[in-house]
Amino acid sequence: MRHLMTVGLCALATAFAAAAPANAADRAIRLTVDAGKPGATIDRHLFGQFAEQLGHGIYGGIWVGKDSAIPNTRGIRNDVVAALKAIKVPNVRWPGGCYADSYHWRDGIGPHRTTRVNTAWGNVVDSNAFGTDEFMDFAKQVGAEAYISLNVGSGTVAEAQDWMEYMTADQPTTLAKLRAANGHPAPYRVAMMGIGNESWDCGGLMTPDEYTAELRRYARFVGSYNAKEPSLKIAVGPGTDDTVWTEAVMKTWKERHGWSFDIQGLSLHSYTIYDGWPPHMPSTDFDEAAYAHVIKETLKMGPLIDKQSAVMDKYDPERKIALVVDEWGAWLAPTPGTNPAFLMQQNSQRDAILAALNINIFARHADRVRMANIAQMINVLQAMILTDGPKMVLTPTYDVFKMYVPFQDATFIPVSYDAGSYVHGDTTLPRLDAIAARGKDGTIWLSLTNLDPNRPLDVDAAALGFKATSANGQTLSAPKVDSINTFDHPRTVAPRSISGTLKNGAIVLTLPPVSVTVVSLQP
Numbered sequence: 377m378r379h380l381m382t383v384g385l386c387a388l389a390t391a392f393a394a395a396a397p398a399n400a401a402d403r404a405i406r407l408t409v410d411a412g413k414p415g416a417t418i419d420r421h422l423f424g425q426f427a428e429q430l431g432h433g434i435y436g437g438i439w440v441g442k443d444s445a446i447p448n449t450r451g452i453r454n455d456v457v458a459a460l461k462a463i464k465v466p467n468v469r470w471p472g473g474c475y476a477d478s479y480h481w482r483d484g485i486g487p488h489r490t491t492r493v494n495t496a497w498g499n500v501v502d503s504n505a506f507g508t509d510e511f512m513d514f515a516k517q518v519g520a521e522a523y524i525s526l527n528v529g530s531g532t533v534a535e536a537q538d539w540m541e542y543m544t545a546d547q548p549t550t551l552a553k554l555r556a557a558n559g560h561p562a563p564y565r566v567a568m569m570g571i572g573n574e575s576w577d578c579g580g581l582m583t584p585d586e587y588t589a590e591l592r593r594y595a596r597f598v599g600s601y602n603a604k605e606p607s608l609k610i611a612v613g614p615g616t617d618d619t620v621w622t623e624a625v626m627k628t629w630k631e632r633h634g635w636s637f638d639i640q641g642l643s644l645h646s647y648t649i650y651d652g653w654p655p656h657m658p659s660t661d662f663d664e665a666a667y668a669h670v671i672k673e674t675l676k677m678g679p680l681i682d683k684q685s686a687v688m689d690k691y692d693p694e695r696k697i698a699l700v701v702d703e704w705g706a707w708l709a710p711t712p713g714t715n716p717a718f719l720m721q722q723n724s725q726r727d728a729i730l731a732a733l734n735i736n737i738f739a740r741h742a743d744r745v746r747m748a749n750i751a752q753m754i755n756v757l758q759a760m761i762l763t764d765g766p767k768m769v770l771t772p773t774y775d776v777f778k779m780y781v782p783f784q785d786a787t788f789i790p791v792s793y794d795a796g797s798y799v800h801g802d803t804t805l806p807r808l809d810a811i812a813a814r815g816k817d818g819t820i821w822l823s824l825t826n827l828d829p830n831r832p833l834d835v836d837a838a839a840l841g842f843k844a845t846s847a848n849g850q851t852l853s854a855p856k857v858d859s860i861n862t863f864d865h866p867r868t869v870a871p872r873s874i875s876g877t878l879k880n881g882a883i884v885l886t887l888p889p890v891s892v893t894v895v896s897l898q899p
């Protein structure tokens with residue numbers, strides 16, 4: 377497959393293709409970075425996280441309690457906070473997910489918590505020891521904004537109003553005083569507010585009309601009680617490539633009048649699930665075919681965003697409303713021997729490649745996709761971190777998020793290249809996936825993913841609009857597509873230094889097989 381990435385400069389790519397040698401399969405890929413044609417800002421909120429009250433995502437993963445022998449600050453694990461600070465988590469979505477539509481916030485405040493059954497995830501006892509004040513403490517320790525999911529499914533507008541007032545009121549109301557009595561006199565900042573979760577499914581099995589009726593009321597009556605700190609309002613959006621839901625929400629928004637209500641975001645949920653439900657692709661000990669199939673599946677994110685964005689464009693050509701991909705990632709078979717309702721899975725080099733490809737897709741759509749949340753942060757689905765009692769291990773996905781920190785709030789720059797192809801059996805994938813951006817300090821960053829697990833890949837990067845003489849950064853490679861980090865061998869997959877040098881006017885880099893590389897170009 378001649379898979380030409382049309383990321384802005386087709387003409388240049390065509391010129392390079394003409395120069396390809398006879399053995400095209402192993403030739404270097406010529407890539408041009410055009411710094412003179414800046415695009416949209418790659419919003420730092422594209423690197424958001426999701427922490428649901430599910431399995432060991434919160435309990436054990438974040439919250440160990442103040443009396444735990446595991447080092448903690450007010451009950452929150454110090455090791456996990458330190459690791460998350462290093463990847464500059466911009467926001468954390470909480471408390472769900474499906475859980476959000478059965479969550480009643482008053483169960484989780486004050487000295488006496490209400491114990492419930494977590495009916496969304498495994499019917500296990502939910503102590504509610506981790507509630508609003510603990511979440512806000514956690515977000516503050518990490519340095520992240522709070523993205524709160526409101527209960528639309530089993531809650532009321534009045535309950536949601538009270539919750540927002542408890543969190544955000546900056547005047548001496550009864551609920552603000554209750555917050556102060558619980559240890560936090562100052563208002564919290566709720567940067568984003570989700571109006572329900574998957575209301576077409578676990579959030580209440582609503583029809584589009586039923587949801588838009590709820591949306592009008594929640595978006596009208598619920599919001600921040602602090603005029604200095606408004607909360608962005610995010611409506612439930614689609615979970616497939618069907619556009620009926622998107623049409624309904626966008627039409628409702630378009631037809632609103634004056635001060636009636638507003639939203640700033642439409643959610644999109646899209647997991648990488650290969651070969652149907654329930655998810656059954658193993659997260660460890662898989663072969664190259666399983667690698668290729670899952671990666672091919674994940675690349676559907678691009679066309680999905682295109683399709684949903686096109687509908688949004690009809691109603692919102694100025695792109696005022698962000699498409700918020702607030703659940704994405706690989707959903708694989710549960711780790712054998714674990715509670716299947718806890719959605720625990722290992723995380724391999726395949727997940728690292730998958731993460732980089734999705735982030736690159738979001739960056740290419742940065743004018744519409746301004747926020748995303750990988751599912752989920754710790755111990756659940758495609759996690760950054762796995763814990764077991766006092767032990768903690770960082771996953772290959774964590775390393776991708778760390779390597780991509782320079783792309784947070786950077787300006788997208790078009791790159792053009794002929795991606796070549798990697799073929800396994802009946803699956804054909806691009807061999808290279810690349811994006812570039814200019815950081816706030818002017819540094820040009822390049823991310824290069826070699827999807828081919830069998831061949832290193834030489835890239836010649838030519839820069840237009842600035843002078844580059846070398847490239848330095850890190851590459852995340854692994855011996856095998858299913859290489860993982862474990863508590864006993866925590867750094868089997870870890871980034872190492874890489875640099876490129878100037879030859880014939882281009883920076884030459886050799887990307888290891890199945891690797892993600894991020895370099896800065898030096899003048």
Ligand code: AHR
Pocket residue numbers: 428472473474475573574703751752757
């Ligand atoms: O992330 C797990 C679940 O996936 C979420 O709770 C739900 O929103 C989605 O279906």
